[in-house]
Amino acid sequence: MSALLSSSQLGPVPLGPVQLGAVQAAQSGVTADFSQDHVGIWILKAVAILVFLLTTVLLAIWFERKVVARMQLRPGPNVHGPFGLLQSLADAMKLLLKEDITVKAADKFIYLLAPMISVFCALLTFAVIPFGPNVNIFGVSTPLQLTDMPVAVLYILGVTAIGVYGIVLGGWSSGSTYPLLGAVRSTAQVISYELAMGLSLVSVFIMAGSMSTSQIVDSQTQIWWALPLLPAFVIYVISMIGETNRLPFDLPEAEGELVSGFMTEYSSMKFAWFFLAEYINMVNVSAIATTLFFGGWRAPWPISAINDGMFNEGWWPVLWFLVKMWGFMFLFVWVRGTLLRLRYDQFMKFGWKVLIPAALVWVVSVAVVQGVRQFTDITLQTLLIALGVLVVIAIGISFLVPEKDRTGPRVHGGTVPPGEFDAFAAGYPVPPLPGQTLPPSPRRQRVTAAAPVGAAPEVTDTETEVERG
Template sequence: MTILAASALPTADFSEDTWWIWLIKAVVILLFLVGSVILALWVERRGLGRMQTRPGPNVTGPLGFGQAFADALKLVLKEDFWLKGADKLVYLLGPFIAAFTSFLVYAVLPFGPEVSMFGITTPLQLTDMPVAVVYILAVTSLGVYGIVLGGWSANSTYPLLGAVRSSAQIISYELSMGLSLVSVFLVSGSMSTSQIVDAQTQLWWGISLLPAFAIYFVSMVGEVNRLPFDLPEAEGELVAGHTTEYSSMKFAWFYLAEYINMLNVSGVAVTLFLGGWRVPFPLSAIGDGVLNTGWWPVIWFVVKVWVVMFLMIWMRGTLLRFRYDQFMNLGWKVLIPIALVWLVAVAIIQGVRQFADVDLTTLLLWIAGAFAVLMVVLLLWPATKKDEGTGAAAPGVARPDIVPAGSDFDAFAGGYPVPPLPGQTLPPSPRRARREAAAMAATHRTPAGSTAATHTQDKEGHDV
């Protein structure tokens, strides 16, 4: 608490800003986000095409860049429909909430230092506050209401399942994300985004707080429902999750929100862990730091954001979708415990530094290295025979080395049904047993001399 109170106010000075400066900044942020989404569509489709050895869009416009505009035009011109059984107001409110909240995060992210804009000295940031990061977490938490309300209001099974999955997923991974950010608050001494960037002048927190950065990166991919964590939309089982019953522009709002949220979590990662708008080390020595002044930092910020964006696109083209139980195990049994342990370690270091003159960077680097080694060891630790039975295959799956061929096995042993492998048989169906017992009871109750219970008839009513 003492550390945070020492520098509670943000360092950005907005005293000279006027209403038209705020308006210009807001419009520029809006255009940046919408333009980046169009560019992200092209980068993702072209990038995945190259990764998967296929051309990707290469006909519409130069290098296929016009395909993104064609997709947007298609969504605008598609037939829009309203569900008869849906809650009309909530059905429309869902995509609006998802899109509206996605535009709010960049309001507190700094694009650069102070510059002169039309004769007024102003920071390259719309606004800042002492609790800017808490504001970001609050806004991203509100975004899930759009998905949940959209899936529930459709009055359909698959959208509801997608909405329930999304609520559980985002709540789970927001916990680990929030814990990873607390260590940044402790070492920066502030929750102001501008001051967190200033605290990374010598060393980025992504290096000295490497475990926190790794936890944040995994959590942010789960937060925005991207592969391998796109369980709310899982096309193979839920068709499209919460967007199944949406079309035209209502679907486009959800689509737009997903990509803007990718830009949001990338911008937060850059601001809190990758030095914000500051130029990387080799270039920072040029001209005595001249590249960290003026309008140059905008370039470094945007480049860093797109590096993180490309990493998420790369993951989509490389990794397969998790099972839901694996996804929840990763969040609750791996990320949250590691984040708690790391947070305690950082808090102890900060407490020791109050009484002893210890170099913070050196201590953090040593502890981050130890955590990295521990995480690699746990990842590469060989599975035991018991683990192989529940980890290499889905729980309850009958395998030749576990369940002998030709024997019965419990299809619901893992909590959900799985089909048998060749040579294995399911136990008798309880429903079939009850049906046969009822038929036998009806046969015994038939009066003597009657053939009603022993004769069957074909479709035309003749005895068989």
């Protein structure tokens, strides 16, 4: 673990004093109050985030295996430690002690660099995720957040984009076919899905009036953005699964097609880094979804009303944040346990022809509504009523447009005249399509011909059989 720690400690530290200084100079546009922070607090927070991420990954691997196992009616890991909790620790130890193989055809430098880029960038995201409001740490009032800036969410998109270089370079430098294919797929995937993801986030920026995470959380005091911006939330959830290369979008490492994609040639610690980065990224996108759409650290409604918002202060918010984040982690596992991997062309078509246009339309409508509210005196209520009327009219018009006729049965491109049906026409028994009727069973004719008297029960049997098809 020491190698891992030393490499990952690089995480938030180089961005430390210099960047934080710049951020504090440009502190306007950020709600969180970092004015009392000093170097000690920064280091404390950075280390805490690191420890949090590493333990969360160990827990997440166990959680995923256990939950998927429950969904598949088997016990899952249950040998090491209580409830098998130490299983992922044992796996990590095994990975550390394995022989480190470097492929002969590999480009040594980039081959080593790629997993480092992955982990490094995965660790950077949590620097701007707020865990809670201001608390007292050693007499210093400081927010439970390493740093914040007016462009925090863009910063997250930026480090995610750099993290992809790990995958791409890892696939390329392995000097082998499957990893290269995985890398190419991953490039295409990330470019396509990051667009949709960015667009879905834009509507949150418009509503919150800021890109700083603390201010976005602050803007959700009244209502969580997941409700009014439901389409954006749905698009974000879909594209976050695509971004993290998880089922049903795990094409870069589709084990049935590409062995394990970009990490095929990696072993031991280098593989572990990729693995770590993948799980940290899961945690990252869950945390972003929580922060941007689920109210961040704010307590859910009935609890938030108790005792004048008592549960929205102090250390309580960490609990709400973690509960929401693990809810998204559960969603990941649930989706993995439920859905099949998409075919590559379906996946691309879905991204470009469904997600991106939908996200664009949604952003434009949110912008128009916000613009009308801001620049005219129309109240939100009137606006929503007008929009509702518009939608009803649009639906009414859509009824007048004649539908395309897709009901006709098509076999080999041609239309089969209704009525006649030969189940063996194509040489392979098929059931009748809608509009076709099955001819009377030859067996039934035989039965009635052979035994016209006293064979009634048999006839009814065949009849029901025919009816059932």
